Amino acid sequence: MNGLTDLLPTQGDFMKKTLGYAAVDKHSPLAPFSFEQRELRPTDVQIEILYCGVCHSDIHQVRNEWGTAVYPMVPGHEIVGKVSSVGAGVNRYQVGDKVGVGCMVDSCRVCPDCQDHLEQYCNQTTYTYNSLDKHTGGITYGGYAKQIIVDQDFVLRVSDKLELAAVAPLLCAGITTYSPLRHWQVGKGDKVGIVGLGGLGHMGLKFAHALGAHVVLFTTSPGKAEDAKRLGADEVVISKNDGEMQAHLASFDFILNTVAAPHNLDAYTALLKRDGTLCLVGLPDQPHPSPSIGNLIFKRRNIAGSLIGGLQETQEMLDFCAEHAITSDIELIPIQQINEAYGRMLSNDVKYRFVIDLASLS
Numbered sequence: 177m178n179g180l181t182d183l184l185p186t187q188g189d190f191m192k193k194t195l196g197y198a199a200v201d202k203h204s205p206l207a208p209f210s211f212e213q214r215e216l217r218p219t220d221v222q223i224e225i226l227y228c229g230v231c232h233s234d235i236h237q238v239r240n241e242w243g244t245a246v247y248p249m250v251p252g253h254e255i256v257g258k259v260s261s262v263g264a265g266v267n268r269y270q271v272g273d274k275v276g277v278g279c280m281v282d283s284c285r286v287c288p289d290c291q292d293h294l295e296q297y298c299n300q301t302t303y304t305y306n307s308l309d310k311h312t313g314g315i316t317y318g319g320y321a322k323q324i325i326v327d328q329d330f331v332l333r334v335s336d337k338l339e340l341a342a343v344a345p346l347l348c349a350g351i352t353t354y355s356p357l358r359h360w361q362v363g364k365g366d367k368v369g370i371v372g373l374g375g376l377g378h379m380g381l382k383f384a385h386a387l388g389a390h391v392v393l394f395t396t397s398p399g400k401a402e403d404a405k406r407l408g409a410d411e412v413v414i415s416k417n418d419g420e421m422q423a424h425l426a427s428f429d430f431i432l433n434t435v436a437a438p439h440n441l442d443a444y445t446a447l448l449k450r451d452g453t454l455c456l457v458g459l460p461d462q463p464h465p466s467p468s469i470g471n472l473i474f475k476r477r478n479i480a481g482s483l484i485g486g487l488q489e490t491q492e493m494l495d496f497c498a499e500h501a502i503t504s505d506i507e508l509i510p511i512q513q514i515n516e517a518y519g520r521m522l523s524n525d526v527k528y529r530f531v532i533d534l535a536s537l538s
Contacts (some may be wrong), residue, residue: 192212192213192214192215193213194211194213194322195208195209195321196208196209196210196211196321196322196537197250197320197321197323197481197514197537198247198248198250198320199247199248200247201247202239202240202247206251206320209250211250211321213324216261217263217327218263219266219329219500220262220266220325220326220328221259221261221262221263221266221329222259222260222324222325222416223255223258223259223323223324224258224260225256225257225321225324225534226256226257226340226341226533226534226535227256227340227341227343227344227508227531227532227534228254228256228342228344228531229254229345229349229529229530229532230252230254230518230521230529230531231254231345231348231349231522232263232375232436232532233253233459234252234518235467235518236461237305237306245306246306246315249305249315250319250320251320252320252321252532253279253304253305253307253309253318253348254346255276255302255318255319255347256276256277256334256340256341256343256344256379257275257324257534258275259272262328266328267328268328268333269328269331271512273333274333274334274340276331276332276333276334276343276344276347277304277326277330277331277332278304278332278347278348278351278484278490279296279303279304279348279484279509280295280296280301280302280487281302281303281316281327282301282302282330283298283301283302284429288407289460293487293488293489294486295487296483296484296485297483302316304318304324305317305318308417320511320514321534322534322537329487330487330495332347332490332491333494334494335486335494335498338498338501338503340499341506341508341533342504342505342506343494343497343529344504344506345379345531346379346489346503346504347536348375349375349379349529350379350383350497350504351484351489351490352457352482352483353377353379353383353432354485354496355482355483355485355493356385356432356455356457357380357430360430362384362387362389363388363389364388364389365388366390366430367392367428367429368391368428368429368430368431368432369392369393369394369413369428369429369444370384370392370393370409370431370432370434370525371415371431371432371433371434371435371444372394372395372433372435372458373395373397373404373407373528374528375432375504375526375528375529376434376457378407378505378528379528380432380434381404382407382502382531384408385407385408385409385501386408386468392412392413392485393411394415394431395413395414395415396414396416397414398414407505408414414449422449425446425447426446426447426448426475427449428448428449428452429449429452429453430452430453430455431447431453431454432455432457433454433455433456433457434457435458435460436459436460437458438462438463438464439464439465441464441465441467441479442467442471443467445467445468445472445479446471448475448477449475450477451475451476452477452478452479453479454477454478454479454480455480455481455482456479457481458517466481478520504531505528506528506530506531507527507529507531509531509532510533510536511533511534511537512533514532517530
């Protein structure tokens with residue numbers, strides 16, 4: 177092949193229609209929705225979606241709690257499946273490969289963040305759903321669907337060693353907790369705190385334990401202690417118990433705070449050693465109360481934040497999970513139960529992540 181024919185997709189370029197579940201406004205339940213996807217470009221990979229995790233940010237987006245919603249909206253950015261077709265220029269994947277797609281499907285590729293493999297901080301990131309698709313001028317649709325088309329650079333390889341359904345939440349909950357642990361170089365001999373035991377917190381426990389740290393879970397629920405230790409905690413502290421908190425003053429190298437509700441950060445900054453860091457990955461809809469500056473100044477402590485990871489780090493995380501047999505603890509549901517699942521998430525009735533079985537979508 178040569179000339180113009182080199183730019184043509186190998187197959188599947190006329191398979192534009194697909195089926196998903198969408199919200200048509202912030203008040204409506206998710207319901208079946210038929211939509212078109214772009215034709216396969218030379219570097220595109222078409223993926224048959226097998227499973228998609230349900231992230232709390234999906235609820236924020238569907239209900240327009242962040243004020244950026246575009247409807248109709250097909251949520252979902254914790255996607256795993258298998259390659260069903262590839263463009264003529266694709267050299268990383270072939271039909272049948274097990275793959276994943278996370279929160280991003282494109283970026284500018286040329287800014288300093290992209291050049292440093294930190295595409296998540298690019299100002300022109302295209303998100304997996306509810307984002308402008310620069311190739312079509314339309315809005316991106318996510319993983320609550322039968323298939324998705326993504327540039328090969330934003331597709332991730334998934335090991336055959338891992339249970340595919342339980343891999344899905346790694347694409348958001350997993351990388352959101354893995355990235356700060358790696359950035360702050362958590363390892364053997366470190367004392368690490370994880371605040372909150374939910375979809376993010378349970379992954380933070382697993383990763384910190386696998387990295388060799390001494391891991392302490394902070395929770396308001398005494399009933400979570402046994403499960404926390406199963407997931408990798410060496411100790412469990414009830415954060416409402418002043419005595420238990422005081423026993424850990426100035427002793428932590430790093431604390432990962434996964435709670436997405438406003439709360440007083442002073443209780444945790446006081447637990448940090450000199451030069452210790454409290455990293456926030458939960459995004460509340462209202463600001464946290466202002467922290468005590470004295471708590472920070474007198475021990476040179478840090479309060480920081482972290483997003484997801486870039487493509488290179490996300491692949492590293494998936495490979496680390498394959499090496500250490502790490503996946504998410506999930507409850508598998510058919511797509512028809514998605515509205516019920518949203519209600520259960522809001523009442524904290526899930527251990528620890530819902531995953532949609534897309535075989536149920538027809």
